[in-house]
Structure formats: structure tokens, C-alpha cells
Amino acid sequence: MRKKAVIGSNLSLGYQRGELRKEILKGLNFELYSGQLTCLLGPNGVGKSTLVKAILGEILPWKGSIQLFGENVQEYSSTNLARTLSVVLTEPVSPGNMTVGQLVALGRIPHTGWTGKLSKQDQEAVKKALADTKISYLEQERLSEISDGQRQKAMIARALAQNGQIMILDEPTAHLDLINRYEIMHLLREICQKQEKAILVVTHDLEIAMETADQFWLLTCGLPLISGIPEELVLSGEINQLLPGDKFHFDPEKGRIEKKIGSRKWKIVGDPISSFWVEKALDKSGILPVSEPIYVEKFPFSIQYKGILYSSLSDFLSFLLA
Numbered sequence: 474m475r476k477k478a479v480i481g482s483n484l485s486l487g488y489q490r491g492e493l494r495k496e497i498l499k500g501l502n503f504e505l506y507s508g509q510l511t512c513l514l515g516p517n518g519v520g521k522s523t524l525v526k527a528i529l530g531e532i533l534p535w536k537g538s539i540q541l542f543g544e545n546v547q548e549y550s551s552t553n554l555a556r557t558l559s560v561v562l563t564e565p566v567s568p569g570n571m572t573v574g575q576l577v578a579l580g581r582i583p584h585t586g587w588t589g590k591l592s593k594q595d596q597e598a599v600k601k602a603l604a605d606t607k608i609s610y611l612e613q614e615r616l617s618e619i620s621d622g623q624r625q626k627a628m629i630a631r632a633l634a635q636n637g638q639i640m641i642l643d644e645p646t647a648h649l650d651l652i653n654r655y656e657i658m659h660l661l662r663e664i665c666q667k668q669e670k671a672i673l674v675v676t677h678d679l680e681i682a683m684e685t686a687d688q689f690w691l692l693t694c695g696l697p698l699i700s701g702i703p704e705e706l707v708l709s710g711e712i713n714q715l716l717p718g719d720k721f722h723f724d725p726e727k728g729r730i731e732k733k734i735g736s737r738k739w740k741i742v743g744d745p746i747s748s749f750w751v752e753k754a755l756d757k758s759g760i761l762p763v764s765e766p767i768y769v770e771k772f773p774f775s776i777q778y779k780g781i782l783y784s785s786l787s788d789f790l791s792f793l794l795a
């Protein structure tokens with residue numbers, strides 16, 4: 474049985490300025506499990522960061538409660554909270570002259586106190602965090618002289634050195650390129666599996682999350698939080714709660730977000746993969762339906778339409794758009 478690291482019960486959250494009360498989230502119930510990577514997804518402004526702040530004990534629930542390992546988050550002393558829960562936020566660090574090793578060592582503060590004197594055990598924890606995030610080679614490098622992806626790994630290493638059983642990351646892959654986004658999410662998956670940590674990642678990367686997360690929490694305006702195994706949310710269609718409106722949907726066959734192409738507009742005959750990409754290009758170019766069939770060959774690639782052979786998709790599009 475997996476351990477419940479965080480339990481949210483009937484949670485309502487909001488902000489108040491003077492008499493003005495703004496309720497953001499209402500009636501939320503959720504469980505975050507040890508050894509699982511959970512991704513929190515939802516549109517801008519729905520309240521993901523607000524929920525993270527509440528789990529961190531930074532804002533008080535208006536209703537309901539949040540428990541970490543069975544104890545109300547508000548009951549934790551700040552030292553105990555820092556030993557239980559580590560956080561990686563989106564804000565870029567202003568690194569100054571600090572080295573990667575020094576940043577990661579900061580993660581040991583809840584264990585060393587503010588004197589910052591590292592015991593042998595602390596030094597080992599720093600080395601291990603650097604090794605787990607595969608950045609030992611960067612230990613002596615200055616934060617100002619490494620790439621954004623490397624710096625993000627250093628932030629994760631700092632959180633790991635802190636050694637809480639819960640890790641919360643708010644958009645850890647924002648501003649990174651595709652490869653780095655994949656790499657960081659796979660790294661987090663590896664960490665939570667090997668170290669039995671409960672990891673919650675706020676992300677907008679649905680497709681990468683789909684590949685890496687054990688659980689999804691979906692937050693959408695005015696609806697209760699939906700949680701479940703990503704694949705199950707695809708099968709039930711609930712994943713489409715993230716894509717309101719009728720323009721886009723999560724295509725269960727292709728495993729990614731697709732523009733809805735209502736009924737098939739073109740009769741495309743031939744290799745299915747080539748046909749799929751030809752159809753996508755036609756749709757994207759706003760080409761009106763044509764009545765004659767379009768024949769597609771894969772090797773060598775060619776398109777035949779009304780008896781004329783086109784050796785590239787761009788030639789065919791140019792003809793139709795002319």
C-alpha cells in the first residue's frame with residue numbers, strides 16, 4: 474500500500490483584501506502518494522499556484538484541511554516543515570557568484586542550522602544530490618555561467634539535498650527547450666521511484682506529463698479537482714476538461730492534442746502515416762475540401778491528384794493554393 478503523503482479534504486482557498494473576498498478554489502479533495510509523480514494541470518489563473526501555496530502552509534484554507542503525513546500543515550514548525558517538504562519554484566535564481574555546490578549545500582540548512590557548517594553526513598547528502606541529478610561535474614561551476622537547464626537541475630539538487638519526503642515543483646521546466654523538459658521530468662520520475670518521494674509538479678506540458686506522471690490532478694474552472702491515472706483519464710475522455718471549446722481535443726489514438734477535424738474533408742488514399750501528415754498540412758493551410766481522391770505514396774514520397782504527380786507536399790500545396 475502506498476503511503477499518503479498529503480491529504481487535502483474539502484478544501485476552499487481564496488484571497489481577501491479588506492472586505493473583498495475572492496474565492497479561488499472550492500471543495501477540493503486530493504491525495505498525494507509517496508513513490509509517485511503527480512502532475513497538476515490546468516489553465517492559467519485556475520489556482521494551481523494557490524493550491525501549492527496552501528500545501529506549503531503559506532496561505533490558510535478558508536475551509537477544510539491539508540495534512541502532511543497525517544498532521545495538519547499549520548501544526549508543523551518551520552524547521553520540521555523544511556525537513557518534510559522541499560520546493561522548487563519558477564522564479565529564476567539570482568545567482569551572484571555562488572557555485573552549484575554552494576547552492577545545493579543551502580538545501581542542508583534545515584539540518585545544519587544557519588551557521589551552515591556541514592557535517593560529514595551533510596556533505597555526503599550534497600554529493601548524493603549532485604550525483605542523483607547527474608550534475609556532479611558542475612559542482613565548482615558558477616550559477617551565472619551554466620545553462621538554464623543545468624541551473625534548473627541544480628535547483629532540483631538543492632531540493633533533494635534538503636531530503637524532504639515531499640517535493641513540490643511549480644513549473645520546473647518553464648523556459649527550457651524540449652529536450653531539457655523531457656530530461657527533467659524523467660529525472661523527477663526516476664527520483665520519486667528510487668527514493669519513494671511524493672513529487673507534485675505543476676506543469677502545462679500535457680504531452681510530457683502524459684509520458685512521465687503516475688497521477689494527474691486536473692483543475693478546471695468551477696469543477697471539482699479530477700484525479701486519476703493519466704491513461705484512465707484519456708480513456709474516460711475526462712482529459713478533455715483541459716481543452717474546453719470545440720477547437721482542440723486530446724486524440725486518444727495519437728496520444729497528443731490535436732485540432733478537431735470534424736468529418737473527413739479529403740479522400741486521401743495510401744500509406745496511413747503519409748496520409749495523416751498530408752491531411753494535417755491541408756487542414757492547417759485552410760485548403761477547402763476537394764472532391765477527387767488524393768493518392769499518397771510513401772517510398773519515394775509522391776502525391777497524385779487528378780492524374781498529376783507531385784514529388785513533394787510543398788509542391789502539392791502550392792498547386793492547391795495557387
Ligand SMILES: Nc1ncnc2c1ncn2[C@@H]1O[C@H](COP(=O)(O)OP(=O)(O)OP(=O)(O)O)[C@@H](O)[C@H]1O
Nearest residue numbers: 488489495497515516517518519520521522523524
Ligand atoms: N496574492 C493574491 N491576491 C489576490 N488574488 C490572487 C493572488 N495571487 C493569485 N491571485 C488570483 O488567484 C487566481 C489563481 O491564481 P494562480 O496563480 O493560483 O493561478 P495558476 O493556475 O497558478 O495560473 P498560471 O497557470 O497562470 O500560473 C487568479 O485569478 C489570480 O489573479
